[in-house]
Amino acid sequence: MTMDRQTRDHSPHPVDAEPLLQIKHLSVDFRLPTSVVHAVQDVSLAVHAGETLAVVGESGSGKSATALSVLGLNPTPPCVYTGGEILFDGHDLLKLSEKELGRIRGRDIAMVFQDPMTSLDPLQHVGAQVAEVLGHHTGMSRAEAREAALAALDEVGIPDPAQRYRQYPHELSGGLRQRVMIATALVGRPRVLIADEPTTALDVTVQRQILDLLVTLQHKHDMAVVLITHDLAVVAETADRVAVMNKGEVVESGDVLDVFDRPADDYTRRLLAVTPRLEAA
Amino acid sequence: MSPETRTPATAGRPLLELSGLRKEFGGRNVNVAVDDVSLEVREGETLALVGESGCGKTTLTRLLLRLLEPTAGSVRFDGRDLATVSAAELRAVRRQMQVVLQDPYSSMNPRMRITDIVAEPLITHDPAVRGRRGRARARERVGELLEAVGLNAGIQDRYPHEFSGGQRQRVSIARALALRPRLLVLDEPTSALDVSVQATVLELLADLQTRLGLTYVFVSHNLAVVRQVADRVAVMRRGRLVEVGEAAQVFHTPQHPYTRQLLDAVPVLDPRRGRRAAERAPRTSGESR
Numbered sequence A: 001m002t003m004d005r006q007t008r009d010h011s012p013h014p015v016d017a018e019p020l021l022q023i024k025h026l027s028v029d030f031r032l033p034t035s036v037v038h039a040v041q042d043v044s045l046a047v048h049a050g051e052t053l054a055v056v057g058e059s060g061s062g063k064s065a066t067a068l069s070v071l072g073l074n075p076t077p078p079c080v081y082t083g084g085e086i087l088f089d090g091h092d093l094l095k096l097s098e099k100e101l102g103r104i105r106g107r108d109i110a111m112v113f114q115d116p117m118t119s120l121d122p123l124q125h126v127g128a129q130v131a132e133v134l135g136h137h138t139g140m141s142r143a144e145a146r147e148a149a150l151a152a153l154d155e156v157g158i159p160d161p162a163q164r165y166r167q168y169p170h171e172l173s174g175g176l177r178q179r180v181m182i183a184t185a186l187v188g189r190p191r192v193l194i195a196d197e198p199t200t201a202l203d204v205t206v207q208r209q210i211l212d213l214l215v216t217l218q219h220k221h222d223m224a225v226v227l228i229t230h231d232l233a234v235v236a237e238t239a240d241r242v243a244v245m246n247k248g249e250v251v252e253s254g255d256v257l258d259v260f261d262r263p264a265d266d267y268t269r270r271l272l273a274v275t276p277r278l279e280a281a
Numbered sequence B: 001m002s003p004e005t006r007t008p009a010t011a012g013r014p015l016l017e018l019s020g021l022r023k024e025f026g027g028r029n030v031n032v033a034v035d036d037v038s039l040e041v042r043e044g045e046t047l048a049l050v051g052e053s054g055c056g057k058t059t060l061t062r063l064l065l066r067l068l069e070p071t072a073g074s075v076r077f078d079g080r081d082l083a084t085v086s087a088a089e090l091r092a093v094r095r096q097m098q099v100v101l102q103d104p105y106s107s108m109n110p111r112m113r114i115t116d117i118v119a120e121p122l123i124t125h126d127p128a129v130r131g132r133r134g135r136a137r138a139r140e141r142v143g144e145l146l147e148a149v150g151l152n153a154g155i156q157d158r159y160p161h162e163f164s165g166g167q168r169q170r171v172s173i174a175r176a177l178a179l180r181p182r183l184l185v186l187d188e189p190t191s192a193l194d195v196s197v198q199a200t201v202l203e204l205l206a207d208l209q210t211r212l213g214l215t216y217v218f219v220s221h222n223l224a225v226v227r228q229v230a231d232r233v234a235v236m237r238r239g240r241l242v243e244v245g246e247a248a249q250v251f252h253t254p255q256h257p258y259t260r261q262l263l264d265a266v267p268v269l270d271p272r273r274g275r276r277a278a279e280r281a282p283r284t285s286g287e288s289r
Helices: A063-070 A098-104 A126-137 A142-155 A174-186 A204-221 A232-238 A256-261 A266-274 B057-064 B087-096 B114-125 B131-148 B165-177 B195-212 B223-229 B247-252 B257-265 B277-287
Strands: A021-031 A036-047 A052-056 A079-088 A109-112 A192-196 A224-229 A241-246 A249-255 B014-025 B031-042 B046-050 B072-077 B097-100 B183-187 B215-220 B232-237 B240-246
Touching (some): A021 A063, A036 A052, A036 A063, A036 A079, A036 A224, A036 A241, A052 A063, A063 A079, A063 A192, A063 A224, A109 A174, A126 A142, A126 A174, A174 A204, A192 A204, A204 A224, A204 A232, A204 B257, A224 A232, A232 A256, A241 A256, A249 A256, A266 B195, B014 B057, B014 B215, B031 B046, B031 B057, B031 B215, B046 B057, B057 B183, B057 B215, B087 B097, B087 B114, B114 B131, B131 B165, B165 B195, B195 B223, B215 B223, B223 B247, B240 B247
Parallel strands (some): A192 A224, B046 B232, B097 B183, B183 B215
Antiparallel strands (some): A021 A036, A021 A079, B014 B072, B232 B240
């Protein structure tokens, strides 16, 4: 067990538990025709079961590139994984074949993206899209998959799931679409959920509902959640631990209370200072 | 809920008066985008218009800029009813109301140089800067405008793609200021920007308001930003204003349940006070050294 900061926090798991997902010294380059962007530089992160790790940063900080690396979703080329490892269940995900990764995606590790309109298939009923995940990963019959998908839609709070099952994404509001996305992510009962700006495109009241839903489902299923966000207020509301990224590097990480109370890094302090707040102008 | 509450220090006279504004879209299935909106914007103040997507806030700004004809109701600018003024007067009024849009990437022509982007409103409205003879004058004015928004006057011959989002938004602001307007409609001016860039753009807007005596209609869905910039706040829902008041009053003692719902939904930048505060409390008390 390493002696780094993340093992002495207030998370609900025992202090010496192995992290479920561990990123070690990850470096990712984007090799463009005329230049090389060092998008991720020597980034190490870990998340345990039942815990939410928020990765916060501004555009170009490398937070999404880090998240996409876990499931090998950065476009290659131009992306090149230049160093490090991503450990899950004793495997280095960076060394797995596309086929092996395919078995992990959606089942062990699932992802939710910012914009459900571009992530859902516009020509397919939403229910079928939820059921499709199970088709990939289990030996379920179509009827069983349909039942499971209906249950998943119900679990994410979609009213009248049987009727919604046969609707297309464009017939749903942004909030309902994001719930469908979460249902597709969770129907395979993943142990790790990576949520990349899951509420950024949503209105504030809908954001509130979706964040509450994620926290509820996480507790229910004891999932590890990696939440990618640009919004420190969202971090304060949802995360157990936080890693602050700037220009491809983690500049600070630790328990949310520690980082908010005593930010050690200048960039973290500046980010906290410029984030507008409701209380006291 | 009275729109008549005043900030003693900034109780300017009304520059913009909206009265009974209504806008319907569609033929058979009529959609009322703006429904009986009456509102005053006072000279020198920042009035924030807040609401969620689809509430009609953008339609309302188009009505007040006279980019859309209202179905009913009136817009008065500086006492003049925009529905009855002559075409020449409407042109004169339009110079005095300018708009800055959310997305600095899509609101400027990528093939135009910065100088032409900023000078475009000048050329439209001022014959003196047109053509070869006006060129030097236009460039001089563009240089002043760029400096006023914190950019280097030497960037005039460059293209929008060479600049960051924050710099481009400064160019948009320079363009909006070209005709020395009295009113700026700022439609989500910082929503596409990173938070640290947002802070500098908000600072610039505050500074310009003080220096130039501008009046702002600030449209935003971000209540934390509104808290920082607004003198008064108008809350819009389903085409109607549900609450209008002094910012401090609206934020501290919201009168309408919808305003309260909006405020309650805003994430709190304090891990001890948010939704999970209760969860954290026992753990922290055991931990504290």
